[in-house]
Amino acid sequence: MQTQEIQDTTLRTLANFVIEERCAAFLETEYLDCKRRLLDSFACGLAAFHQPACVQTRDLAIMHGGTGYSTLLGTHVRTNVEMAAFANGFLVRYLDGADTYPGGGGHPSDCWAGLLALSEHLQLSTEQLFRSAKVAYSVFHNLFVSAQLRNKGVDNAFYVTVGTAAGCAFLLGLDLKQTANAISMAVVPNISLAVARTGSLSTWKAGASANASRNGVFAAQLSAAGIQGPAMPFEGIRGLWDLTGPFKLESFDLGPSSLPRMQRAHMKQFLCDYHSQTPVLAAIQLYEQLNGESIESVQVHTYEFAHNEVASDPEKWAPNNRETADHSMPWIVAGVLISGSFGEHLFSADQLKNPIHRNLANRVVIHEDPHLTKKFPAEAPCRMSLKTYSGRYLDIEVSLPLGHPCHPMSDDQIKSKFITLTQSVIGDSAFQIFDNIWNLSPSEPVNQLISQIYLPH
Structure with a gap:
């Protein structure tokens, strides 16, 4: 776009928000929440470090990333910004344990990889990184709740690209026109298809998010270099609205009594899809009541979105x-x-072939319950009942998983999750790494934050 006036109202609203955030207050509570989210993302990424697909993407970054200033998480290897964003984004997303906006919003934590890579490259401070994360989460969430693109077949990775581009525009100090160009170049080439998360899933489930974060960084870099995007990416002829129908963004000013957008992202206790969090809790409690009896059948009642x-x-x-x-x-x-119990043992290659596990899975019946559907997303309810071969019936209902905004994880629980996920990978240094990052001052450079996370190879 060549004119100063931005005629696409959706684009103008997003770009104005990014610019306004440069002068906005950044509260201590916001700084702390960013630390929680980043540590949670690091935990999920480090836990996936040795997964074959994560090794492959890291090797790709080392082979083709050239030289640069952005660290590959868990190593002392530095590569270019885009490949670091992709490889680290793949790590964070792979085990599916970081935060989410339920109901089709996907994972705002996927933006961290791009923001980290660029802020380290630019030698910025931790506070600048965290302020950019606030921008990314806010843009991500507003687009999600306003557009609901899953219903149009568009994957949630789209929100990652636009959120990351907005956060990176903030980091680069782009002006209004440049920020609008960055967002435009994030939107137009990155309409990701939701087939990535249907049927038999592939490693692209993580790749879509990593690719989205990388593309968001690149869009901002293109704009900084002077490349211009289409002037009407949302509302123009053959723009996004022609595919999805029109939508109107919420006001970014939520008011003092509203929950900040970052805190609206639900954290996870268990490394699996969000909609199985309460079923896991229900199953653990029913297991404790079984007393070793064999199960004849299992009935699970859930809400429509989870069922689908x-x-x-x-x-x-x-x-x-x-x-x-x-x-x-x-x-x-x-x-x-x-x-x-829940753990990685459920997903090992041997377990996927386990006839006992497969046999019981075939006796699990999932029902969509309209009463529970009405409770979502304010709750994530699950009612589970089972019958043993001795004729005994057991049932339980769980409404809120740990990590839900109404049942948030405490700082001690976040630390426990970090230690549990990373100790087997980085040993007892997990305790020191957590404390070091938790105690980082806002003025500390980002490379100080990420360089201490090193796995001996």
Whole structure:
């Protein structure tokens, strides 16, 4: 776009918000919440460090990333900004344990990889990184709740690209026109298809998010270099609205009594899809009541979105890879009822072939309950009942998972999750790394934050 006036009202609203955030107050509570979200993302990424697909993307970044200033998480290797964003984004998303906006919003934590890579490259401070994360989460969430693009077949990775581009425009200090160009170049070439998360899932489930973060960084860099995007990416002829229909953004000013957009992202206790969080809790409690009895059948009542997302495809009852299994309510429920706990053991190659696990999964029936559907997304309810071969019936209902905004994780619980996920990878240094990052001052450079996370190879 060549004129100073931005005629696309949606684009103008987004670009104005980014510019206004440069002068906005950044509260201590916002700084702390960013630390919580970043540490949670680091935990999920480090836990996935040795997963084959994550090794492949890291090797790709090392091979083709050239030289640069952006660190590959868990190493002392530096590469260019785009490849660091992709490889680190793949790590964070792979085990599906970071925060989410339920109901089709996807994972705003996917923006961190791009923001980290660029802020380290620019030698910026931790506070500048965190302020950019506030921008990214806000743009991401506003687009999600306003546009609801999942219903149009557009994947939630789209929100990652636009949110990351907005956050990176903030980091680069772009002016209004440049910021609008960055967002335009994030929107136009990055309409990601929701097929990435249907049926039998692939490693692109993580790749879509990593690619989105990388593309958001690149869009901002293009604008900084003087490249211009289409003037009407949302509202113009053949723009986004022609595909999705029109939508109007919410006001970015939520008011002092409203929950900030970052805090509206639900954190996860368990590393699997969000809609299986309460079923896991229900299954753990039922297991404790079984006293070793064998299960004849399991009935799970859930809300419509959960049923559609993780319990409607036949592949969910016989997953052939981790990507499908961690998005399968029947598989997860069966595994927890067998072992009494949730963990990576549910998704190992051997477990996916386990006849006992497969047999019980086939006896898990998932029902969409209209009464529970009305409660979502204010709650994530699950009612579960089972019958043993001795004729005993057990049932339970769980409404809120740990990490829900109405049932948030405490700082001690966030630390416990970090230690649990990373100790097997980085040893007892996990405690020191958590404390070091938790105690970082706002003025500390970003490279000080990320360089201390190193895995001996």
